[in-house]
Amino acid sequence: MDEERLRGELREAALAHRPDRARMLARVEQGMTAPPADRARAPFRARKPLGAQPPLRTPSGGRPRWTATAAVAATVVGVLGLGGLAVTALQDRPAPSAGVAAPGPAARAAGTIDLGSNQWWAQSDLAVTTEAEVTGVSVEVRVALNGGVVTTGHWQTRSADDFEVTVAEESGALVYRWTLKRGRTVPAGPHTFAAQYNHAEGTRDASGDTYTVVLTGRDGGRTTLRGAFG
Template sequence: MDELKRRLRDAAHAHHPDRARILARVAHGMAPAATRTPWIRVAGVTAAVAVVLGAGAYTAAAGLGSDVADRSVSAPRPGRVLADGAVAPHGNRFWAQNNITLTSPRPLTALTIDLRVTQTGGVASTGHWRTLPADDFTVFVREDKDGALHYTWTLKPGRTAPAGRHVFAAQYNHAEGGRDATGDRYTVTATGADGEPTSVRGDFVP
């Protein structure tokens, strides 16, 4: 019995599983039957399994072909400017505020933000603000023919918006009751110190 245990233990220590083959077989099994052949069609599933299994599994997936390795990496582009729109939670039945949160990993030498508030009844501007210095921006508020409001912030020539997180807010009255902001939109155009332009569009969520 001791001899049998020793042989089993030695065999276990000597065993080195073929991670690449295991990974490939798992991915092949996860794919729909109609797409299991040819083999390259399971590249996307293989990449997903590689991420879950960790760095070692990723190396194994890369062995299946460059297509698999490329699809398993989805890092954001360096220096990308991000924006997010949201309706501030402290509004009431007659008044609301739309916020645009801008996040930039680099200084911006040009920046324009346009926020459109759809006319849903009784919409009228009551003000605006931003976390960056007021003297660095020109601000215009205008009304379209359909009654929609536009708030536009433009960085003045020669000024720079620093890297970081910045908020731009538009305030307005509206008809009594809960206002539907799904028709509101914003556009952000920016240029970094390296001259690379960026454009971001989005909408607002309650």
């Protein structure tokens, strides 16, 4: 039984409870009028608190009648209070934290140098595979400025209308950025982002080239993927 259902049933039971007032009063009256010997055998007895003074006595030497009354009343209150205590204990239980971040969309990425690259020109391919539709995409490819690197273009497998693309030199690298436009989505599946550039003649060292991908799911969870092309 789940907690919400348990709370509801306990609450309904507490509200529906109606004490048998006539039976309770009869029990109290019986305790007040019963002979001393019978009261001694009664199931409810008032305990003497530790360190308390000797109990009060009536002129006849017996205990005052209110002792039995108080014992019965205290027991009834204790029994009736249990239902409310159970409901309160559940209601006061702290709810699960709402500040826990949602898990990001499952995805993977890999950076490679395209096989069509040559001794003057190259293309860095970033393959991103998403397991579910995403509502936010931010892709960054950094090509180290070694060997006369100059941009010659870029492309992606998704529609060009879905992304804002920028290329700029920053901190010793040629940086390509793709940002999914607001209100657009990218479905589950494989996607490619490619950065193209010229370089000095020969085989270029791509060990300093890196990528970063940030994906946002429909529930707001984010996944960040990082890697290199070396």
